[in-house]
Amino acid sequence: MxxxxxxxxxxxxxxxxxxxxxxxxxxxxxxxxxxxxxxxxxxxxxxxxxxNAHARSLITRKTMMIGIVMRNIRNPFYSAVLEIFHNRFSALGYHLIFINSENEEIQESEVTQLLEYNIEGVIITDALLSSSASEKFKRHGIVVVLFNRYTEQLESSAVFCDNYLAAKQIATYLVELGHQSFAFVSGPSDTSTTIDRLKGFKEVLQERSITNLMIEPGNYTFESGFKAAQELMTRNKNIDCIFCGNDIIALGVMDAIRTIGLRIPEDVSVVGFDNIRMAEWPSYSLTTWEQPLEEMVDTTVELLVNEIGDTNAEPQIVMMKGHLVVRNTVKSRK
Amino acid sequence: MxxxxxxxxxxxxxxxxxxxxxxxxxxxxxxxxxxxxxxxxxxxxxxxxxxNAHARSLITRKTMMIGIVMRNIRNPFYSAVLEIFHNRFSALGYHLIFINSENEEIQESEVTQLLEYNIEGVIITDALLSSSASEKFKRHGIVVVLFNRYTEQLESSAVFCDNYLAAKQIATYLVELGHQSFAFVSGPSDTSTTIDRLKGFKEVLQERSITNLMIEPGNYTFESGFKAAQELMTRNKNIDCIFCGNDIIALGVMDAIRTIGLRIPEDVSVVGFDNIRMAEWPSYSLTTWEQPLEEMVDTTVELLVNEIGDTNAEPQIVMMKGHLVVRNTVKSRK
DNA sequence: TGAAAAAATGAATGCGTATTCATTTTCACA
DNA sequence: TGTGAAAATGAATACGCATTCATTTTTTCA
The missing domain is CATH 1.10.260.40 (lambda repressor-like DNA-binding domains)
Structure with missing residues (x-):
């Protein structure tokens, strides 16, 4: 007592x-x-x-703490990501300090505080994080691994799905099924995922000389998808196919389309990205691109732990494939 | 450099x-x-x-670290909970160590490790945590606050929605709309939320001498709701009303009912609990009970911080109300 | 049985900081 | 200009542990 x-x-x-x-x-x-x-x-x-872990860390210089910074934990994709990361790190004896940026840029002060805890590494999902902050981590010898995101300069390791290739395959799939008039509902335009997915999609259409592509901005939320679809469908009644930046957007798009009174996939085809659990709910049964989530996390953990152990390890970029999951939101229009 | x-x-x-x-x-x-x-x-x-935060904590005996242990971060209700907790604690300069029990009992070793970090407090959501573990926290002077959960013995502070009263009001609402044949899809039967919600619901029916209540076990997931509804509707075709242990179950129930070919609310009314974001998606538009999430979190944080500051503070039980959010899944049958 | 090797042990030290206490500096005011 | 009070400063110490180094004990094997 x-x-x-x-x-x-x-x-x-x-x-x-x-x-x-x-x-x-x-x-x-x-x-x-x-x-x-x-x-x-x-x-x-x-x-x-x-x-006392703190006294111990003072001597061993190991804290067994990892920071994980996310942008929007309410996105089911990232809930799953967090769950799996916790799972893996827990097994290795690491502890997770959770940071959520809530669609805003991470506060400089939060980065500083994380530094003061001498975390051994930090995983940055698609969070908004100024490069100065990222630089700060590196300067203090904290391993940084980007997850589902990358930067042009090869400064940190990164693990992500080959969004460019995935988008190309999706576009090809849709074109070959005879779709004519396309729309893309994007995520925030400053994220690498959005940029690559749009790029791949556009390229295929260009190759096939298809110019009917409307682009509507979104922010990876249901509401933004809903609004985007409303906007799109009233502006252009001919759209027969909407490619969505992620699944949550796609669900919003679907609900908007149905609210208008159109049917999926009879009137409009919809494709998502991520393959979150809701994508297979009967109400949606969404055709989407599955990211190999577990493998991505495993790889990320591996890279991180490896770089923690070997300070001379070179940053690595790992691009993974994923695959199309065909359900019931795309119809052949031939 | x-x-x-x-x-x-x-x-x-x-x-x-x-x-x-x-x-x-x-x-x-x-x-x-x-x-x-x-x-x-x-x-x-x-x-x-x-x-160096660790060296500092050695002297000040303050770590500014809080543990948060959850059962299932993939439940959108808890994603929201985590987001809000992070939000509040971050503003106070506290850091969150995230633990997820993944529907299993928290490992003794994880508790031990948390102790070694000298966290100042721990929030335990409906996670499975043996009372021995909880006792361990208290013995080491770590403040414990239960969130959306409580134990009979007044040993820790707890903040939760008055599930008993809520269930009574829901039942009253349903009975007065003329429903006759009821079903309840529960969460895990060892959680206080499930117990109280069932108790309140049952009591009202008994008061009105209604005996038509089928109880189907679930585990707070979509799949369990889906399966439960399939089971229920094939066993008893007269059911005109299903009260679900939480919203995710309710969504599963709705999809199952629709898959069978029945309509909501024309054939069957469905009520959920939590008012997660998906409840208002047009595909579901679920009538449900809203828990005052922000207030619950605020109160929890307040209690925790207060007890950290005053070791003599008495544990407090705070029960909050919430209210019914009427959407489109319940129909008057009079 | 005895010597050398191996294992076990304890004293001392330092990790990086906050804090106490004694000392020095600055300040206000006559 | 001188005095006392207040502010600023530094030396020393402790927080709880792992680790090094020297010493003691145990084991091994001839």
Missing amino acids: EKKNYTSQDVAEVAGVSQSTVSRVFAGNTNVSEKKRKKILAAAEKLGYKP | EKKNYTSQDVAEVAGVSQSTVSRVFAGNTNVSEKKRKKILAAAEKLGYKP
Whole structure:
């Protein structure tokens, strides 16, 4: 019932050994006789002793802490991302400090505070993070790995889906099914995911000399998808196909289209991106692009842990493939 | 470009002052002349100095870290919860260590590790956490606040919605609209939310001498709701009303009912609980109970911070109300 | 049984900071 | 200009631990 936090010194006194030996037991060092180890563990149990991670980190220079900064945890794709990351890091003994930027740029102060904790690495999902902040991490020897995002300069490792290629394949799929009039509902125009997905999509249409492409800005939310579709469908009644920047947008698009009284896929085809769980809900049954989420996370963790262990490791860019998941929101128009 | 982590001693040497004075500047102590403060800040800037939070915490006995343990971050309700908690704690300078139990009991080892970090408090949402673990937190002087969950013994503060009363009001609403044959799709039967919601619902029916209540177990997921509804509707074709343990279940229930070919609300009324964002998506437009999320979080943070500051503070149980949000999944049957 | 090697142990030290206490400097005011 | 009070400063210390180094104990094997 004591509130006091006992120290290794306290345990040492109870067990009748030196503090060094207690430390050795809890640091996993093997050079302790079985007899004393038993005694020490008993004493520790009796006092309710636990090592102090901060004092330990001061010496070992390991905090076993990882920062994870996200832009919008309410996007189900990122909820899943967080779950899997926690899963993996937890198994490795790392702890996650969670930062959400809520669609705003991460505060400089938050970066600073993260630095003061001496986290060993940080995963930056598509969060808005000024390059100065990113630079700050690197300057202090904190490993940075970008997830589902990258920058032009090869300064940090990055893991993401080949959005460009994926968009090309999706476009090809849609064109070959005979669609004629296209629309793209984008995410924020300053994100690499949006840029690449649009680029790939556009290129295929150009190759096929299709000029009917309307682009409507969104921000990776249901509401923005809903509004975008309303806008699109009233401006151009001929649109027969909408490619959405991500699944959540696609769901919004679908609801808007149905609200107008049109049918999917009979009147309009819709394709999403991510393959979040809701995409397979019967109400939507959305055809979409599946990102290999688990593999992406695994790779990210691997890179991060590797760079933590080897300060000379070169940054790596890993691009993964993914594949089309065909459900019921696209119809052949031939 | 230096990788070295400079210390306050380094800064002191560059600025030509003592380490104490540097410390005073960064600890916000006012007793430093403007002249030296400028010098010190300049030196710190030049070196890229940042205080070491761990060394600091060793002395101040404050870590500014809060643990948050959740059961299922993929449930949109909890994504929102996490976002808001981060929002509030961030503003107060606290950092969040995120733990997800993934529908399993939290590992004893994770609790232990959390303890070693000397977190100042922990928020436990409806996660499965043995009482031994909870006891462990308390024994080490870590403030525990339960969120959306409580235990019989008044050992920790708790903040939650009055599920019992809410369920009674929902039941009353449904009965008075003339429903006759009821079903309840529950969450895990060992959670206080499930128990209370069922209890309130049952009581009203009993008062009105209605015996037509089927109870189908679920686990707060879409899939469990879907399966439960399939089961229910094939077993009893007369059911005209399904009360769901939470919104995600309700969405699953709705999709299952529609898949069977029945209409909502014409054939079956559906009511959810939580009022997650998807509840207002046009495809569902779900009538549900809104929990006052922001207020619940605010209260939780308040209690936690208060108890951190005052070790003699008594645990408090705060029950909040919420209200029915009427949309389009319930029909009058009179 | 004895010597050398191996294992176990403890004393001492430092990680980077905040804080106390004693000392020095600055300031206000006569 | 001188005095006392207030402000500023630095030396020393402690926070709780891991680790090094020297010493003691145990084990191994001839």
